[in-house]
Amino acid sequence: MTAPPRILAIAGSDSSGGAGIQADIKTITMLGGYAMTAITAVTAQNTVGVQVVEELSWDLVRAQIDACWNDIGVDAIKIGMIGSAEMALLLTDALLVRKAMGIEDRIPPIVFDPVLVSTSGAILTEPGAVLAFDRLMKLATVTTPNVAELEALGGPGAMAERGLTYLAKGGDAEGREVEDRLFRPGQADRVWRSPRIDTRHSHGTGCTLSSAIATLLGQGLALEDAIDGARHFVRAALEAAPGFGAGHGPLGHHAVR
Secondary structure, three states: OOOOOEEEEEEEEEOOOOOHHHHHHHHHHHOOOEEEEEEEEEEEEEOOEEEEEEEOOHHHHHHHHHHHHHHOOOOEEEEOOOOOHHHHHHHHHHHHHHHHOOOOOOOOOEEEOOOOEOOOOOEOOOOOHHHHHHHHHHHOOEEOOOHHHHHHOOHHHHHHHHOOOEEEOOOOOOOOEEEEEEEOOOOOOEEEEEEOOOOOOOEOHHHHHHHHHHHHHHOOOOHHHHHHHHHHHHHHHHHOOOOOOOOOOEOOHHHOO
């Protein structure tokens, strides 16, 4: 048997299971990866909103990362909710230090989902974190902002000035068609368009997409192919949503084959 790719998800916990670490674990597992986690924050939330957010200490987050990486190893990393500017800076430094100290020959592929606003509209990071995200985005293989997050990061112009590779997600834009656009410095844009799936059960789509991309990158796929496969996974999970909750319900990760 071929060993599964080892995927480390660094993100917050969603108590209702629809997004965050819980969505990451489901996605990674269903796509044939081995899921490991470093939880950055614990939330009380459900399909109608986020009630409480409590950030964990950096020492604990760092210990989780080191425990997984030093023993099992990492083939790709998905980074989601960080929660503070300080943690974003410390996380970037920790990843760079592993390479600088020779602990790793290279930093594995990183997919950064800059969680700023949840599906329900809750602000999940402090304002200063946007500036701290710059170094982390430069380190990432690809950053995956939605419409609101892209605006908070300064828009396409600011992202182009930074020279970043990013996937501008269109799931929360208006229109009957969803457009996702991959921007890469010095290369033509790659655009995916699909008919919009009319459903309120879309909680965790961003987490699912980013962890799916990370898993497929960990399997050795090229970035465009990983995004293509991840989009198919998300669409299948949307169509299989179980209908739970009174608000933005979770996807049907369990039913994707």
